[in-house]
């Protein structure tokens with residue numbers, strides 16, 4: 001599986017661009033502000049329905065236009081997919097000409113992951129990022145997961161709306177919430193258990209030491225979700241939100257038994273976050289014969305030469321499609337790219 005072709009229209013400063021990509025090593029180079037990251041954002045959008053730089057997709061729409069469009073075609077198997085984001089309207093996407101009911105479905109057709117200079121946020125920022133990280137792998141490992149995930153979040157929204165309007169109606173959602181929520185949590189648990197050997201390997205070779213990765217499901221470990229909902233009812237009613245459930249799940253990273261986000265250096269935080277991503281890719285490749293496309297935006301930033309070589313070795317070992325950005329034509333990642341694109345002021349041309 002790889003991205004064979006992408007066209008972008010009005011993605012930030014890129015008014016129009018078409019790229020025919022190589023299944024292995026692609027390089028996009030150009031000066032600061034030329035549009036390299038914007039192109040990667042367009043690719044990511046196609047597989048995720050969102051950017052990796054902002055939660056607000058509207059920010060990606062070219063200032064002077066009302067909407068952006070991205071089209072793509074994957075190879076092995078060949079699938080066409082497209083996405084359109086407009087100001088003040090919901091983003092819509094299609095696979096093979098059919099509108100999707102949830103953008104999450106894009107993941108199943110075009111698996112894509114990114115490592116950019118903001119990768120440490122995976123450790124530093126809210127649990128929502130780590131849940132997205134967990135869930136993306138589960139989407140590829142368990143085929144019914146997208147549907148369970150989507151239905152759970154809809155039921156949760158309904159329950160929260162009821163809590164605010166007329167709390168006596170809220171518990172009507174509980175049976176569905178409990179059934180879907182337990183199933184979602186179980187899928188995540190299985191996936192993270194399967195990840196452990198890859199995690200230990202990758203963390204050891206990248207960070208150079210043991211980093212513990214543990215899962216918390218979003219309610220007390222030894223109780224059922226039904227118990228947890230009963231236990232949090234008074235708080236739920238008072239605050240108008242549901243306090244227990246897989247929407248509160250997280251993964252915890254510990255170095256020498258202490259939270260990595262508090263004790264790890266900035267460089268180590270970046271390496272831990274990178275290891276989280278690469279371990280998942282290794283698991284998908286070896287355990288599930290899935291090779292996602294990996295976007296690497298300015299990958300050398302902040303890494304010393306020893307860690308950079310370990311990083312490059314891990315990445316090349318994945319043998320997945322790579323799209324790498326750099327300021328010049330000689331990227332640190334590899335010496336001979338299979339395809340090269342030059343970007344200047346939002347205009348892309350193959351070299």
Ligand SMILES: Nc1ncnc2c1ncn2[C@@H]1O[C@H](COP(=O)(O)OP(=O)(O)OP(=O)(O)O)[C@@H](O)[C@H]1O
Pocket residue numbers: 011012013014030031032033034035036037038039059060061062063064
């Ligand atoms: N919504 C938008 N509409 C038009 N232009 C935008 C929009 N958002 C950002 N830009 C501009 O797009 C340009 C390209 O940004 P981008 O981050 O892609 O550059 P880059 O090549 O990755 O640069 P760097 O090497 O500094 O990372 C910037 O000059 C930015 O001001």
Ligand SMILES: [Mg+2]
Pocket residue numbers: 036037038297
């Ligand atoms: Mg950039």
